[in-house]
Amino acid sequence: MSKPKVLVVGAGGIGMIGAYTLHYNKRCEVSVIVRSDYELARKRGINIDSVAYGKVDNWKPANLAANTTEAMEAFGPFDYIYLATKNIPDGSNKCEDVIRPAVTPGLTTILMVQNGIDIENAMFEAFPANIVLSGVTLSGAQNLHLEVKHVGPEVCTIGFFKHPTIDEKILEAKAKEFIELYSNDLNTITYEPDVRSSRWRKLVYNASINPITALAGLDYSRVELCDGRATVLRPAMDEVVKVALADGYIIPDSHVQAMLEVSSGLFYTPSMLMDVRNNNLTELEIILGNCVKIARRHEVATPVLDTLYALMKMKQFDIKEKNGIIKVDTTINKDYSTYGKGF
Known part of the structure; x- marks a missing residue:
């Protein structure tokens, strides 16, 4: 019996550790x-320094491709796509x-190992006949030019997004089938019967x-040193908890406290801050935009999140302009006749 074929799309730190885990198993x-x-990957391979798998030099998976068209022609069809790219619906790709x-x-079967909430809708619209799974x-893990640094053992929950026409028993079986492919003694992979719950958490x-550090331009610990935990971080988290509750999910205060502590003292640079520093588009819409939309749908007031969203949209606009995604007509109106009136 032939082995299932898995295509990993998104060769960042998470994607590379995911690919190596599947290879290792x-x-x-x-x-x-x-x-x-x-x-570089084809000639030299990938170097991995992993807390779980140790040092692995010049690793090459069974198959490499530069894009999905080439992969499909040479190695497809695929039973699974492990999708670990950034999810930027307001971007060009x-x-x-x-x-x-x-x-x-x-x-x-498409496994979305991505951030955010309500991310499955676009996939179902594009691929109505396919099963879509959630991986949180x-x-x-970070990857810089195929030098992969993996500092924390992987803890992952996998489940299914409810499909309008496919029976849930089939969806559950497919999720558990992938867990069998992916689990080993060096990671912690569990089945999540309600994936929306893990996504809210x-x-x-x-x-x-993510947005607060990106807007401040400071890593998490420096935000803490500026009293940001009490003034903006906790209020923003409390609003997420309120929206989740209106959506039917209770998030205990112990979880909120754990999220406040998880990066404390580490001078950690969250992904959105890293993106802003590198002039890369952020996952603004699927993380913050969709949360705010759900809040409006349930008529929940979220003044802190609304402000963060508005400011991050401006930051995203700036990044788009710098990357040539949008162009602004900067022609100046030369009529200064009303300038200064009213002061």
Whole structure:
């Protein structure tokens, strides 16, 4: 019996550790998309320094490709796509468009190992005949030009997004099938029967700490030193908890406190701050924008989140302009006849 074929799309730290985990387990055939560093990956391989797997030099997965079209032609069709790209629906490369060439209708299961909430809707619209799974992972991993640093053992919950036409028993079986492929003694992978719950819990961190550090331009510990925990972090988290409650999910105060403590004293740079510093688009809409939209739907007041969202939209606008995604007509109106009146 042939092994299932898994295509990993998104070669950041999480994606690379995911790919290596699947390779390490030897239960499937692993193909990996490496775009900007493809030639380096093909010639030298990938260096991994992992708290779980140790030092691995010059690792190459079974198959490498520069894009999903090439991967499909050479190594497909795929039973699973492990999708670990950033999810930026207001950017130029939407996730569903990136993976579209590699998706076989009715066959390929899409595992979204991504941040945010309500992220499945675009996938269902693009691929109505396919199963879409949720993966919520905590695993400190970064990849800089195929030098992968993995500092925290992976803890991941996997479950299914409810499908309008596919029976939930089939969806559950598919989620548990992937867990069998992915689990080992070096990670903690559990089945999540209600994936929206785990996404709300992670959003407590992501919808508060990520935009606040990005806007301040400070790592988490420096925000704490400026009394940011009491003045903005906790109020933002409390609003996420209120929205989650209106959506039907109770988040205990102990979890909020844990999210406040998880990066304390580490001078940790959250992903949104890193993106802003590198002039990369942020996951603004799926993390903060969707949370605010859910709040409006349930008529929950969120003044702190609303302000963070408005300011981050301006920051995102600036990044788009710097990257040439949008262009602004800066022609100045020369009529100064009303300038200064009213002061």
